[in-house]
Amino acid sequence: MPRLYAGALTLGMAAAGLSLSAHGATEIAWWHAMGGELGNKVDEIAADFNASQDDYVVEPSFRGNYSETMTGAIAAFRAGEAPAIVQIYEVGTATMMNAEGAIVPVHELMSESGQDVDPGAFLPAVTGYYTDADGRMLSMPFNSSTPVVYVNRDILDEAGVDAVPTTWQGLGETLGRIVDSGAAECGMTTTWPSWIQLENFSARNDLPFATEQNGFGGLEARLSIDDTAAVDHIQRLADWQQDGRFDYGGRFDDAAPAFYTGRCAMLMASSASLAGVRANAEDFDFSVAPLPYDSDLVDTPQNSIIGGASLWVLAGKSDEVYQGVARFFDYLSSAEVQADWHQFSGYLPITQAAYELGQQQGFYEQNPGSAVAIEQMTGVTPTANSKGLRLGNMPQIRDVIEEQLERIFNGDVSAQDGLSEAVRRGNALLERFQQANG
Amino acid sequence: MATFQRHRVTPWLLLAPQLAVVAIFFFWPAAQAMLQAFYVEDPFGLGRTFVAFENFARVLASAEYYRALGITVTFSAGVALGAMALALLLAVLADRVIKGAGAYKALLIWPYAVAPAVAGVLWGFMLDPELGLISAGLGALDIDWNHQLNGGQAMALVVMASIWKQMSYNFVFFLAGLQAIPRSLLEAAAIDGAGPWRRFWTITFPLLSPTSFFLLVMNSVYAFFETFGTIDATTAGGPGGATRTLVYKVFEDGFIGYDLGSSAAQSVLLMGLVGLLTLLQFRYLERRVQY
């Protein structure tokens, strides 16, 4: 009768809320939005963790893009079938952290399971985005990127330009030379327009994006992009759109092909695009430069802010599962795993140790351009304006902003009018969020 | 109509599957939409607040809603009128060349089978700013085509893709309608000295009006709902919201913004709007059934 006994035991365990895999380890579901190559790497990380111990099995599952993954996780939570870990993009942060009762903050999870986390081990510019007002971590940063500039060296040589300017003022002159000399028909283009040209422009030049410390101070935060120098910057791009120094290439990373085909001399894009640029820029030499700053606004630039996503832990699981999640996060933040992930993908390492390990390995010397993003994030202390954004309904707010940017660049409205409209509609969304979560 | 009498249970057995599906997937969700429209709820369903008509008030007070309504009307009118005018022209031509009308019908009917989303992708490729054949041709004419930035061009793109798919449907009906017109009428008019142009406007066109009205309703329904795939796969409502129709807005607010209350309120408003449209269609269908 041993088989019957085993069956009864499994049943009893299941009733006690334990899910057991074939060899008696606790299963931990991890939903993510990493398709293609990155998805294979995620599978590899999970497999390595599973092989490193016998008590837990992490099971990654690809759930479509960021938006689909988040919607799916919310629906699953409502249906009582949520995963233990879900990857949520940075604009979903406010929605997640305000869902008390649906999430388990990472700092709680770690302290309850006896994993001591040393906050000083992390890069503040990366983890700051995901900490509460007291500096405690709410979610585990996983794939954080920041904007950099990719430059087509061949076009610059043809136009007789040596160095890539570090300021917007210098960039304007350089792009003018490129376009006037006929070296390229388009000076620069940008991916993720709101993230790079407004969210990051504000942080880098120490301008507030919203009140209440960009939303870190509470749900009363309202947008302020229409009464800072960000308006002048957007107007500058709108003017450049007219003379070819800038060419709008769409939302998300739709603009990348214009750089790959050599139509545009420069591309502002995520640091995590490095692998894509390397794969697609076959016919020309390229280099990576830091995101420019505005010399009219600051003497030295602030750090840029991050994009990408972090890992959130959902409520309603057993203690065993949380023990396992804590073990897995500990593994995930180890220097070896972080360095490997960062070097493979172009995402930032979340700890100082992983960066140092890469330096010891000589990775940055062998891979020019791979350290630009990290250097841009470290060496300065984040201010209230450069810690990140914590705004409710941010996915929609970003949509509203992109919509207005399109109208501005198309010449339908001025930068001031367009951004004022974005603020008006964005604030309505913030009020709504406050109402639903206040 | 002769009927079965004295069967109490049989009709209910026959109706059971249809009624069950309709109850679970139609009436229950519709009731939920009605209910949800009066609440503000967080995405995770942890708490909800009753706000009475505030969701409706908010929607009806927002400029974006009217903009989406205007875009829906523009888009639907463009698709319906474009697809019908083109189909009528081709049907009249095919009807003229009696030999071969069937062959043209066979050769023109297949786009109807193409999914709206696929139609969008095919047209998106032809007008792709980097690679598109048509955008290159326009570039040669000094027209700078970039539907990622220019709202008017984006609208033109989704309208053309939608017309391309819908044209054949209208063609089938117009051809059937034309072939039902008695030849003797046209011959008599010809003997009286009416040219082709006058014959069309005085005889053919009035006789086609029932077909035209039916098609107008069907094309509007198509443009309203079935083109979601075309829009999502090509312009995703952009640029600058230029192709955000009412249906797209319901989807965006609900599934990207998690604003369940507002999305439900918009659903209810749409139901009213569509109810009106369909009532027209239904009465019309019923009337046609009588004779």
Next chain:
Amino acid sequence: MRYRRRGLDIASHALLILALIAFCLPVWLAITAATHDQASLYTGTAPLWFGSEGLDNFRAVLTEPVGRLGTDVTRLLLNSTVMALGIALGKIAIAILAAYAIVFFRFPLRRLCFWLIFITLMLPVEVRIMPTYKVAADLGLLNSYVGLILPLIASATATFLFRQFYLTVPPELLEAARVDGAGPWRFLKDILLPLSTTNIAALFVIMFLYGWNQYLWPLLITTESDHMTIVVSLKRLLSSADNLVPWQTVMATALLAMLPPVAVIVLMQRYFVKGLVDAEK
């Protein structure tokens, strides 16, 4: 035929052929693009003639997992087939029965049932998308064939068409059957269904196309590749993070997505046209 003119005839043919060419152009460009490799595509404008790859792109998407989708297109085609057949057959089956009850029986609440069913004609799934999604989630139907199929069966288009057809059945048939002592089930099986074969075929074509070409509903309720349909997969292929859009792959997939419904419409054209025109009467 005194009023015909040769010159006009030739002009008509010319215009029609021009229209045919214009309508085929998007598909032609898709076919040529699908036979190129990415590098040759991106050297300039979309090619008007075949490239060097032949059918390799098709073979690749059908047999190897496509990046970003996590599965091969064969699986997507299977999912779409299951969904389209499920919707077509399911709709027809419940419609035959429900219309039969409404036309050939007299029972209390008959009018009410009629209206309850036909009011669904008014509201396509797109209008009540959020709450329907919620219901499907509550019933645990996300990422399942049942969830793909059932909600799309809920509208009564087919029921309406069968009702129209049954109303044209001569009453003598029923009288004769009753004299022979046939009950309702036998009448349905031996007389009504054989009479309906053409209608069933016509409806099958229309409903198969409807099911195959669905977009919004499958987009929402399938988040895993093992239930994704081919039409929905295109959007994912187009949003190629940080890479050039692999148009040759997109076009090969788009052509495969078109092939089954176009084959159905071409092979069953007679029924399709009949079904369309009947639907209008």
